[in-house]
Amino acid sequence: MTKDALRRLWPLMMLYAGRMGTALVGLLVLPLFNKLLGPEQFGVIAILLSLQTLLVILDLGLAISIGRDVASLSAEQLPLVRAMLFHAEKVLAVLYAGILLFTLVARLFFDMPLGFSGLLVTVLLFGAITHQNVCQVALLARQDYAWAGVGQLMAVLLRHLLTLACFHLFAATLDVFLYTQCAGAVLYAWLTRTRLLARIPPVDSTLPLPASHARKLSMALMVNGIAGACAMQLDKPIVGALAGAAQTTPYYLATVLSLTPLTFLAGPVVQFFQPKLMASLARSEGLVDPALVRRFLLCIIATAFVPGLVLWLAAEPLTALWLHGAPNHVVVSEYTRILVVGATFGALGYVPHVLLVARQQYTFMAVASLALTTLTLLGTAWAAFHGDVRRICYIYATYHTAAAVVLWWRAQNHDAVLRRALAPVAPVAFLACLSSIVLGLLVLRFT
Structure with a gap:
C-alpha cells in the first residue's frame, strides 16, 4: 500500500x-x-x-x-x-x-x-x-x-x-x-x-x-429520533413481557449478531462519508459529487453485504463458536439468518438517508419513521402475544427493507439534483437488492 x-x-x-x-x-x-x-x-x-x-x-x-x-x-x-x-x-x-x-x-x-x-x-x-x-x-x-x-x-x-x-x-x-x-x-x-x-x-x-438552526431543532427531529429509537429498542421488552424471558434470550442474541455488520463495519463508513457529502453540497451550491456517492455505496456493500452474506451462509457454525456451543445456538442461528437479510438490505438506506438529511427532509423522515415504527411494534406485540418469535424476525426484516425502499423513493423523487446523484449507483443498488430478495426467498424455502 x-x-x-x-x-x-x-x-x-x-x-x-x-x-x-x-x-x-x-x-x-x-x-x-x-x-x-x-x-x-x-x-x-x-x-x-x-x-x-x-x-x-x-x-x-x-x-x-x-x-x-x-x-x-x-x-x-x-x-x-x-x-x-x-x-x-x-x-x-x-x-x-x-x-x-x-x-x-x-x-x-x-x-x-x-x-x-x-x-x-x-x-x-x-x-x-x-x-x-x-x-x-x-x-x-x-x-x-x-x-x-x-x-x-x-x-x-x-x-x-x-x-x-x-x-x-x-x-x-x-x-x-x-x-x-x-x-x-x-x-x-x-x-x-x-x-x-x-x-x-x-x-x-x-x-x-x-x-435556521433553531428551526431544525423541531418536533420533526424529535419524532424521527424517538420513533427510530423505539423501533430498535422496544422489541426486546415487548417480547419479554408477552412471550417470556426464555423466548427473549435467543431473539436478543440473534439481533446483536445480525446487526454486527451494520453497527461495527458499515457504521464508520457512514461517519466517514456523511460530512464529506455535506461539505460537497455546501461547496457546489447544492450539487452532489456522483463519484463520492458511488464510493459511498460501494463501501456500504463491501462492509454490510459481504459480511452479511458470510453470516447468512455460516450462521450455525459462527453462532455455535460465538456462544461456545450453548444449547440455544441452533435457534439463534435460525433467527439470525432471517434478520440478517433485512439488515443488509436496510444498509442501502444509508445513502439516501444522508442525502435527505443534507436536504433537511426532517418532516418526511419523521412521518415515515413514525408510520413504520407503529406498524412494526404493533406486529411485534401481536406475534409475541402468540409466542411466535420467528414471525417477529420476519417483521423486523421487513421493517429494515421497507425503510430503505421508502428513503430511496423519496430521494429519487425529491429533486433533480438527488436524482442525478443517485442515477449512476442505481444499477449497483438494484443488484444488491436482488441478491437480498434471493436470500430472503431461500430462507423462506429452507427454514
Whole structure:
C-alpha cells in the first residue's frame, strides 16, 4: 500500500478503532462485570446500559442537526459552532433536569434499586455521555476523524478499566460502578468539548443562535429520533413481557449478531462519508459529487453485504463458536439468518438517508419513521402475544427493507439534483437488492 493510499484510509481506520471499543467492551469487559457483580446487580447495570443507549439517541435531534449544520459551514462561519454548542448545552441541561425530577418523583411510588445519590449520579452519567456524543458528532462533521475514533476507543476502555480497578481496590458494588463510570464520562465529555472549542475560532458567547438552526431543532427531529429509537429498542421488552424471558434470550442474541455488520463495519463508513457529502453540497451550491456517492455505496456493500452474506451462509457454525456451543445456538442461528437479510438490505438506506438529511427532509423522515415504527411494534406485540418469535424476525426484516425502499423513493423523487446523484449507483443498488430478495426467498424455502 502506498503512502498516499494509507493517508486516505487513515481517517477511516481511526473510525474503526472507535467502534472496536464498543466491541471489546461487549466481548471482554461485560462478562467480567457479570462475574464480579453477580446476576442481581448486573441485571440492574444491563438495564442502565440499555437506557443509556436509548437516551443518547433521544437527544431531541441535537446530534442530527449539529452534524448537518457544522459540516455545511464555511471557514468564515465556523464561529457559529460555538453558539450551536452553547444552545445544545442549555437544551441538554433542561432535558436532564426534567429526567432527574421525573425519576425522583417516580421513586416515591415505585421501589427502585438506586437511592437519591445513585439516581443523581446516574442522570449525570447519562447527561455526560449524551453531551459527549453531540461534541463527537460536531468533530466528525469537521472531519476530525483521528480524535473522534481514537477518543471513542480510549473513552470506553478508560471508563470500564477504571471501574474494574475500583472493583478490585474497594468493592464490586453497584455504587462503585456508577461513580467510576460517571467520573470517566464527565472527564471525557470535558476533554471532547475542549477539543471542539480549540478547533473553532473565538466568538462572543452572546452571539444568537442562527434562526435556521433553531428551526431544525423541531418536533420533526424529535419524532424521527424517538420513533427510530423505539423501533430498535422496544422489541426486546415487548417480547419479554408477552412471550417470556426464555423466548427473549435467543431473539436478543440473534439481533446483536445480525446487526454486527451494520453497527461495527458499515457504521464508520457512514461517519466517514456523511460530512464529506455535506461539505460537497455546501461547496457546489447544492450539487452532489456522483463519484463520492458511488464510493459511498460501494463501501456500504463491501462492509454490510459481504459480511452479511458470510453470516447468512455460516450462521450455525459462527453462532455455535460465538456462544461456545450453548444449547440455544441452533435457534439463534435460525433467527439470525432471517434478520440478517433485512439488515443488509436496510444498509442501502444509508445513502439516501444522508442525502435527505443534507436536504433537511426532517418532516418526511419523521412521518415515515413514525408510520413504520407503529406498524412494526404493533406486529411485534401481536406475534409475541402468540409466542411466535420467528414471525417477529420476519417483521423486523421487513421493517429494515421497507425503510430503505421508502428513503430511496423519496430521494429519487425529491429533486433533480438527488436524482442525478443517485442515477449512476442505481444499477449497483438494484443488484444488491436482488441478491437480498434471493436470500430472503431461500430462507423462506429452507427454514
